[in-house]
Amino acid sequence: xxxxxxxxxxxxxxxxxxxxxxxxxxxxxxxxxxxxxxxxxxxxxxxxxxxxxxxxxxxxxxxxxxxxxxxxxxxxxxxxxxxxxxxxxxxxxxxxxxxxxxxxxxxxxxxxxxxxxxxxxxxxxxxxxxxxxxxxxxxxxxxxxxxxxxxxxxxxxxxxxxxxxxxxxxxxxxxxxxxxxxxxxxxxxxxxxxxxxxxxxxxxxxxxxxxxxxxxxxxxxxxxxxxxxxxxxxxxxxxxxxxxxxxxxxxx
Numbered sequence: 001x002x003x004x005x006x007x008x009x010x011x012x013x014x015x016x017x018x019x020x021x022x023x024x025x026x027x028x029x030x031x032x033x034x035x036x037x038x039x040x041x042x043x044x045x046x047x048x049x050x051x052x053x054x055x056x057x058x059x060x061x062x063x064x065x066x067x068x069x070x071x072x073x074x075x076x077x078x079x080x081x082x083x084x085x086x087x088x089x090x091x092x093x094x095x096x097x098x099x100x101x102x103x104x105x106x107x108x109x110x111x112x113x114x115x116x117x118x119x120x121x122x123x124x125x126x127x128x129x130x131x132x133x134x135x136x137x138x139x140x141x142x143x144x145x146x147x148x149x150x151x152x153x154x155x156x157x158x159x160x161x162x163x164x165x166x167x168x169x170x171x172x173x174x175x176x177x178x179x180x181x182x183x184x185x186x187x188x189x190x191x192x193x194x195x196x197x198x199x200x201x202x203x204x205x206x207x208x209x210x211x212x213x214x215x216x217x218x219x220x221x222x223x224x225x226x227x228x229x230x231x232x233x234x235x236x237x238x239x240x241x242x243x244x245x246x247x248x249x250x251x252x
Contacts, residue, residue: 008058026108047093141224148231149208
């Protein structure tokens with residue numbers, strides 16, 4: 001039999017609860033609602049019922065009003081984000097837990113989902129998405145960044161037919177050498193060829209090499225997203241250069 005929880009059993013300290021942002025507290029509400037049996041869920045899945053049914057009664061009296069307001073903020077967030085939806089055929093505040101809400105059953109699952117949404121997987125280069133998505137979801141941001149730029153190194157080396165000993169900044173400078181690099185575009189002005197060489201060498205030197213030699217900690221998911229998107233863009237440039245090179249070979 002499914003054990004039913006209370007908001008209090010999930011976060012017993014009222015100060016801790018009130019310190020949470022609505023999107024964080026929303027996960028607590030989801031965990032509570034998903035723990036209810038069918039009868040309890042049918043009663044509680046109503047915004048008004050939820051606010052007056054005593055869900056805050058276990059907390060000290062002086063905190064209850066503020067906690068109720070915080071819970072309502074989180075409830076509205078759940079509705080806006082599609083975790084709760086109006087119940088078909090019924091008016092008022094009746095709702096149901098959506099398919100998304102059923103999949104993300106607690107605050108841990110919601111936090112993972114929110115972090116995942118920061119990184120637009122559909123915009124990532126497929127190779128990078130496959131390699132780093134799980135790492136990013138687990139919060140391994142530094143590893144995800146390192147792996148993204150490692151993939152650039154591997155793809156550039158393979159595209160140029162270089163040996164495994166070609167690494168890092170020197171590999172990028174050789175591959176994108178403005179006059180002799182296999183991945184340079186001689187149809188572009190010299191200044192642009194040089195700029196692209198500097199871009200690849202600089203990014204590998206900044207984001208891949210430090211992780212190879214020492215512990216580099218990235219704790220901010222937004223910072224990790226920004227860096228990973230740079231890697232994705234660079235890898236698409238390599239793809240385009242390889243495609244153009246293959247087309248030119250066929251043309252000759």
